[in-house]
Amino acid sequence: MYQYLDIKTIHLEISSKCNASCPMCARNICGGAVNPYLPLTELSLQDIKVIFPVNFLRQLNRIYMCGNHGDPIIAKDTLDIFKFFREKNSSLNLSLFTNGSAQSEDWWKELGFVLNSAHFSIDGLEDTNSIYRRGTDFKKIMQNAKSFITGGGKAVWDYIVFQHNEHQVSQAREMAEDMGFHRFVVKKTGRFYSNQKSKVKTKQVILNKKKEIEGYLKIPKNPKYKNRSLQREDELIQKYGSLEKYLNQTQIFCKVSQEKSLYVSSEAFVFPCCWTANQLYPWYFKKRSSQIWKLIEQLTEKEMNLNAKKHSIKKIVEGDFFQKLIPNSWKGKDINKDKLKVCAKTCGQEFTPFTDQFISKSS
Template sequence: MLNLRDIKVLHLEPTDVCQAACALCARETDPNFKKDRQHHLDMSQILQVFDKEKIQQLDKMFMCGNYGDPAAGKNTLDIFREFRKINPNIVLGMNTNGGIQTTFWWYELAKILNQPQDYVVFSIDGLESTNATYRQNVVWNKVMSNARSFIEAGGSAHWDMLVYRHNQHEVDTCEQLARDLGFSWFRAKVSKRGFTESLQFPTGWQPIEQQATGISCYALKEKSVYIDAQGRIGPCCWLGSRQRDFVADVDAIPTQDPVCWSTCGQTAQGTAFDQQWQREVALC
């Protein structure tokens, strides 16, 4: 059981808008998602389900999307400002493909995310010739410009790389580039979303093959909940990744759900979520 009074981490999806067309993203695979029905979360919607008193008890708030990229949100900067105002000690973070907004917007974000543990994760899946194989419609040079602007303004940037067969030879080069640009972390992982003819499993990297014997619920361990771009609250982003049957019961984690088993199913090797990281390097 998870009660809102006990929550320490809040995951927000501030919009379901994104410029990218990543082949395995829910934007492309969910037949019930309508790209023309754009939603932008605002503070009034957040406060309806998660009031100021609960925000004050949080250790962390971060933004990441099932369907959208936080940088595309119309209210993203304002939401970050309000959370920092309500809870000055909160850790703020964000995940993005990095190819949206102007360099000035990223400069402004760095000035808000200015505490030691604040961060932005840039999901960059290779160099200029390979990043768009998965991150379709994402312009690599724009990502680099935005990341530089954020880092030069004092922001802590993390480079996360999805590794496939077509880009696995670039992992070392990407790590060195991240170091040269001033990123704080470099991490490489194998996608648990699956693979296609053009997005093949990397050579020599083995998935978890054991059958799960139980659930090790990440949301329960982290004491976290998720609010989507429509203002709906749910236990986690994985259970919020289906428009047709959005799971909204935060007081009773539905551990019989197949999504729970695929993401947080416990084996002797750990869960799929635990085992996704293949390389984690602190760069500074």
């Protein structure tokens, strides 16, 4: 893995709180009740000043707020934190990823002045966006996006295609152009995959807070909106015997080692990436039983060894978790034992659902 001085990019989860409940997000159970294991936390400006020394900020090229469990527009200090980053390193590329459905128009305008870009996750039009972005308000999102653009920010419209919104892609693209969005990105989600069964799935249930079924999300019909890796399941089974056997064998090409990026969670835990950090609180496993906990249990102070409010990022990155435990697991032969399944699934050779979200069929 990289060294401290190599790090150029920070992926920051400023909060695990959110105004929405998307059915494929780890913060809730299929769009319903909040994940019972999840601590609802956020980092304050004061925390950020402790975690990110100015010298470190000066070595970075990019900081973006996204995360596994929360939306950055919910944290109370988000704008001030971005202003602080800008003040300490004026050339930083600053951005966030959001559902866009909170905060005032003035807040967004000011954010547009401070940030380079904001990715608005808008998966449909007024009648369909909230089927996935449950709890959001389309009119408010559009107003906020307009304010952000007026403030001088580059707005990007990220559109996840499902069966229920695939007929609206062109109309949304036109709307994005008319409104002055900088880019419109079609995303072919790789989340139609069962982590428990290591199998591709064609639909996912949507639950309400009482765990009652409200509907299903389905893979789009049009092949051009389907995730390439998910479509390769049969081919890989033919070649390796099963997807699990492929994952056992695949070599790992760690994306963040190449990008020199680092993930900081809303609890100030430092991980190489959001994917490994996302193994902390999967609601469908027993608490603290996922593979990543087996590595954390080997650290002297357990998860506190990874806490940037307690230890410097330098010390954490130079410690065993980054330099030994994670990279050593890549040499393992069994995703149910010694090889991190999340690494095999995210950064393997032939099955890369995350990367393929952005790849069109012809490329």
